[in-house]
Amino acid sequence: xxxxxxxxxxxxxxxxxxxxxxxxxxxxxxxxxxxxxxxxxxxxxxxxxxxxxxxxxxxxxxxxxxxxxxxxxxxxxxxxxxxxxxxxxxxxxxxxxxxxxxxxxxxxxxxxxxxxxxxxxxxxxxxxxxxxxxxxxxxxxxxxxxxxxxxxxxxxxxxxxxxxxxxxxxxxxxxxxxxxxxxxxxxxxxxxxxxxxxxxxxxxxxxxxxxxxxxxxxxxxxxxxxxxx
Amino acid sequence: xxxxxxxxxxxxxxxxxxxxxxxxxxxxxxxxxxxxxxxxxxxxxxxxxxxxxxxxxxxxxxxxxxxxxxxxxxxxxxxxxxxxxxxxxxxxxxxxxxxxxxxxxxxxxxxxxxxxxxxxxxxxxxxxxxxxxxxxxxxxxxxxxxxxxxxxxxxxxxxxxxxxxxxxxxxxxxxxxxxxxxxxxxxxxxxxxxxxxxxxxxxxxxxxxxxxxxxxxxxxxxxxxxxx
Numbered sequence: 001x002x003x004x005x006x007x008x009x010x011x012x013x014x015x016x017x018x019x020x021x022x023x024x025x026x027x028x029x030x031x032x033x034x035x036x037x038x039x040x041x042x043x044x045x046x047x048x049x050x051x052x053x054x055x056x057x058x059x060x061x062x063x064x065x066x067x068x069x070x071x072x073x074x075x076x077x078x079x080x081x082x083x084x085x086x087x088x089x090x091x092x093x094x095x096x097x098x099x100x101x102x103x104x105x106x107x108x109x110x111x112x113x114x115x116x117x118x119x120x121x122x123x124x125x126x127x128x129x130x131x132x133x134x135x136x137x138x139x140x141x142x143x144x145x146x147x148x149x150x151x152x153x154x155x156x157x158x159x160x161x162x163x164x165x166x167x168x169x170x171x172x173x174x175x176x177x178x179x180x181x182x183x184x185x186x187x188x189x190x191x192x193x194x195x196x197x198x199x200x201x202x203x204x205x206x207x208x209x210x211x212x213x214x215x216x217x218x219x220x221x222x223x224x225x226x227x228x229x
Numbered sequence: 230x231x232x233x234x235x236x237x238x239x240x241x242x243x244x245x246x247x248x249x250x251x252x253x254x255x256x257x258x259x260x261x262x263x264x265x266x267x268x269x270x271x272x273x274x275x276x277x278x279x280x281x282x283x284x285x286x287x288x289x290x291x292x293x294x295x296x297x298x299x300x301x302x303x304x305x306x307x308x309x310x311x312x313x314x315x316x317x318x319x320x321x322x323x324x325x326x327x328x329x330x331x332x333x334x335x336x337x338x339x340x341x342x343x344x345x346x347x348x349x350x351x352x353x354x355x356x357x358x359x360x361x362x363x364x365x366x367x368x369x370x371x372x373x374x375x376x377x378x379x380x381x382x383x384x385x386x387x388x389x390x391x392x393x394x395x396x397x398x399x400x401x402x403x404x405x406x407x408x409x410x411x412x413x414x415x416x417x418x419x420x421x422x423x424x425x426x427x428x429x430x431x432x433x434x435x436x437x438x439x440x441x442x443x444x445x446x447x448x449x450x451x452x453x454x455x456x457x
Binding site for chain 1: 282307316319323360
């Protein structure tokens with residue numbers, strides 16, 4: 001038994017990607033089991049491994065954890081990426097809530113029809129540049145520190161970097177009006193553990209493609225259309 | 230300045246209700262500022278009170294907190310409703326997140342267009358009875374056998390926590406949708422009775438408390454005007 005956390009998910013980003021980022025940021029090695037077939041999924045279900053019949057699931061410290069947010073909070077707390085006190089935690093939770101909301105627009109993107117994809121792209125960019133990025137830009141400008149919370153590297157920084165990179169994949173110059181975020185992006189990307197994760201060959205997953213969508217639909221039997229919001 | 234937390238939201242459940250439940254469970258008095266019109270929301274947005282231009286917002290301990298999860302986490306930690314260690318927190322989080330998923334379904338029910346309502350409702354009932362309730366019920370059963378005639382049996386760590394509060398909240402909401410939804414879950418029925426009897430909860434369940442009623446269809450247009 002390796003003792004390393006083990007991730008159960010599809011071979012793609014989805015809801016597991018934020019967990020991969022956080023483990024990587026914490027310098028924690030992890031293993032992955034990729035769901036490719038319906039049978040694998042049913043085996044997990046029948047074995048009682050999935051508390052609410054859903055993935056992500058992460059085996060960590062003797063637990064079979066489910067619910068993305070629960071898993072992330074546990075990892076953040078365990079590896080000291082959750083601030084030093086209650087108030088810093090509160091700030092981190094707020095910031096992560098925002099980036100989570102932003103990334104949720106992107107999460108469903110691969111499952112939309114071509115027409116909806118175009119509309120959704122515009123929505124993502126609009127929300128990023130008018131609601132979320134301005135908030136983080138102001139936070140960084142107001143305190144002038146390197147990190148979002150408590151002058152210390154935290155989950156909030158990891159999550160924001162992940163979100164920035166994902167939005168940039170939709171519009172490469174999306175940070176044009178956000179100098180603080182540009183500097184933030186450069187700074188956080190050069191933290192050794194993050195830099196390593198950003199290199200080819202890491203466990204970071206690429207932009208979801210048709211094969212990923214097909215796998216998810218097949219394994220979950222999710223053949224209905226997802227509507228953009 | 231009263232020092233009491235102050236809640237900014239419309240006069241209804243939505244995403245603020247879980248926070249009201251948690252404060253009530255902790256025995257914390259709070260004030261509320263209700264948004265009645267779009268202008269009320271715009272005013273809050275303009276004065277920089279809303280980090281992401283959204284409510285819920287709660288003024289608490291000198292902070293203007295947004296993001297319902299962040300607010301709930303803070304309250305739960307502050308008032309010792311979050312377990313005694315990291316592993317208990319992990320369990321509580323798993324339950325709370327799952328219950329939240331069910332809550333979201335229940336919450337959005339009133340907003341479904343008429344032609345989608347029935348399917349949406351069927352989806353809620355299906356998820357509740359097949360996915361979420363059996364788990365809670367099994368855990369309940371476990372505690373029921375482990376702690377025989379104890380007066381207090383809770384979801385995590387043999388201690389009252391936010392998981393108990395949020396499960397009760399959701400059970401009651403689900404029953405509003407379908408009164409006999411707990412028919413096959415005897416342990417959840419006794420859980421419901423037990424947690425409802427906790428003095429702070431009992432008080433919150435009484436008429437005249439700050440608990441909000443279910444959303445009525447006629448209120449939806451007004452809400453749409455404020456938020457859209």
